[in-house]
Amino acid sequence: MFIDSHCHLDFPEFQSRLPEVLSNMEKANVQNALCVSVDLPDFPKVLKLAEDHAHLYASVGVHPDYEDTPEPTVEFLVEMAKHPKVIAIGETGLDYYRMGDRSYESMEWQRERFRTHIRAAIASRRPLIIHTRSASADTLRILKEEGASQVGGVMHCFTESLEVAKAAIEMGFFISFSGIVTFKSAKDLQETCRQVPLDKLLIETDSPYLAPVPHRGKTNEPAWVAQVGEFVAGLKGVNNYFRLFFTQVALAFALIGTAYGQAPSQIADFTKAAKFDDLSEVKDLVKAGVNVNTVDPYGDPMLVLAVKEKSLKVFDYLLSSPQINVNKANSYGETPLMMASINGDLELVKTLVESKQADLNKAGWNPLLYACSKGRLDVARFLVQHGADVNSTSPNGSTPLMMAAMSGNEYLVKYLLEQGADLKIRNSLGFSAIDMAKQYDHPWIEDGLISRWQKLYKEPYIVRSQL
Ligand SMILES: [Zn+2]
Numbered sequence: 001m002f003i004d005s006h007c008h009l010d011f012p013e014f015q016s017r018l019p020e021v022l023s024n025m026e027k028a029n030v031q032n033a034l035c036v037s038v039d040l041p042d043f044p045k046v047l048k049l050a051e052d053h054a055h056l057y058a059s060v061g062v063h064p065d066y067e068d069t070p071e072p073t074v075e076f077l078v079e080m081a082k083h084p085k086v087i088a089i090g091e092t093g094l095d096y097y098r099m100g101d102r103s104y105e106s107m108e109w110q111r112e113r114f115r116t117h118i119r120a121a122i123a124s125r126r127p128l129i130i131h132t133r134s135a136s137a138d139t140l141r142i143l144k145e146e147g148a149s150q151v152g153g154v155m156h157c158f159t160e161s162l163e164v165a166k167a168a169i170e171m172g173f174f175i176s177f178s179g180i181v182t183f184k185s186a187k188d189l190q191e192t193c194r195q196v197p198l199d200k201l202l203i204e205t206d207s208p209y210l211a212p213v214p215h216r217g218k219t220n221e222p223a224w225v226a227q228v229g230e231f232v233a234g235l236k237g238v239n240n241y242f243r244l245f246f247t248q249v250a251l252a253f254a255l256i257g258t259a260y261g262q263a264p265s266q267i268a269d270f271t272k273a274a275k276f277d278d279l280s281e282v283k284d285l286v287k288a289g290v291n292v293n294t295v296d297p298y299g300d301p302m303l304v305l306a307v308k309e310k311s312l313k314v315f316d317y318l319l320s321s322p323q324i325n326v327n328k329a330n331s332y333g334e335t336p337l338m339m340a341s342i343n344g345d346l347e348l349v350k351t352l353v354e355s356k357q358a359d360l361n362k363a364g365w366n367p368l369l370y371a372c373s374k375g376r377l378d379v380a381r382f383l384v385q386h387g388a389d390v391n392s393t394s395p396n397g398s399t400p401l402m403m404a405a406m407s408g409n410e411y412l413v414k415y416l417l418e419q420g421a422d423l424k425i426r427n428s429l430g431f432s433a434i435d436m437a438k439q440y441d442h443p444w445i446e447d448g449l450i451s452r453w454q455k456l457y458k459e460p461y462i463v464r465s466q467l
């Protein structure tokens with residue numbers, strides 16, 4: 001799954017083909033897109049897109065390249081940002097590339113406008129979308145002077161140096177790479193991208209511009225953020241099995257929680273309380289009207305968070321709420337039951353399944369695959385006994401047996417085989433459980449599975465060694 005953290009779907013390039021563009025997104029597994037505002041006259045169009053389509057979001061702001069256009073005020077931006085689907089302020093920033101032969105002083109209007117946006121972001125507790133070109137020193141300086149680290153945001157369409165990236169990350173910003181990173185000529189940027197930590201990295205299209213390879217030169221669209229994602233995954237050596245952990249979603253989801261109508265400060269408090277198992281604070285927040293299904297700034301619903309952090313009091317309390325959605329997943333599609341399964345928390349798994357009938361066989365990654373990936377035999381046994389499909393497959397075709405072979409737990413491998421796990425299944429890259437055992441260096445499992453293969457199928461097994 002991907003999210004396009006920056007696009008301009010309101011631009012005329014898309015006017016006649018929006019349905020096609022949206023269906024392309026769906027086909028490419030691009031779940032959400034943030035439609036970024038560039039000036040106030042067109043903001044209503046951006047907002048309408050977000051209002052009409054559940055998976056589109058909007059920002060509000062005036063681009064530094066737009067000169068003869070109404071100037072925004074802090075109050076106006078704050079007012080617009082109250083809309084539940086306006087999740088960010090921008091794009092804003094500095095662009096001295098188009099300064100031409102004008103003086104530095106004559107660009108003061110850009111710096112003033114930039115400060116207005118930062119102040120509005122702080123007042124509305126929304127992240128900033130920063131555009132910077134030929135102006136990184138001033139951009140960083142003004143962000144610092146205005147205290148932008150209180151809200152953070154994203155350095156969009158990043159083309160600056162690693163030093164600039166580091167300074168921005170320090171102020172709480174994500175670094176977003178566009179199709180530019182896929183260009184042959186972008187060697188320096190690719191090196192920078194390798195150095196940016198995965199959990200600080202976002203991807204975007206900036207469509208209709210900057211189509212990634214192999215679409216270079218065409219009208220870009222959000223579906224193609226997948227190509228940017230694949231390329232970045234390759235650069236960073238993130239292999240397909242861990243694509244689900246590919247972190248590029250935090251910003252876009254940072255404020256989706258606000259779709260519940262909660263103030264970001266309440267979300268922050270709830271997040272902290274769920275993390276530290278502060279039951280009385282959670283109770284107070286719920287009493288004050290905060291939804292138990294609230295999502296934290298990284299896309300985790302509170303129940304997922306409670307499971308992750310082993311906050312047992314909060315977990316029990318949330319589960320007892322009639323409004324709780326036990327199957328609500330985070331931005332990676334991970335449900336509370338999946339998190340409890342991967343952590344090997346059998347008690348939580350039992351509670352979720354027995355008293356809340358949590359979904360055992362959801363599409364995509366599922367609890368059994370998660371349990372097996374960490375070799376959790378007890379949990380896997382419980383899940384299978386309660387109806388989990390022992391030959392279910394992940395989006396890339398991985399089976400519980402493959403995950404178990406990867407984990408190195410031979411008892412789990414044996415158990416799954418007893419339960420009818422099919423040794424012949426291959427994932428989308430053509431690998432079987434035997435290949436996984438080899439790849440993850442568990443020779444005793446590899447040997448055991450090969451001899452089982454020979455007995456079952458009366459033929460030698462040829463191991464594929466390269467993932
Ligand atoms: Zn821009």
Ligand SMILES: [Zn+2]
Binds near residue numbers: 206
């Ligand atoms: Zn843009």
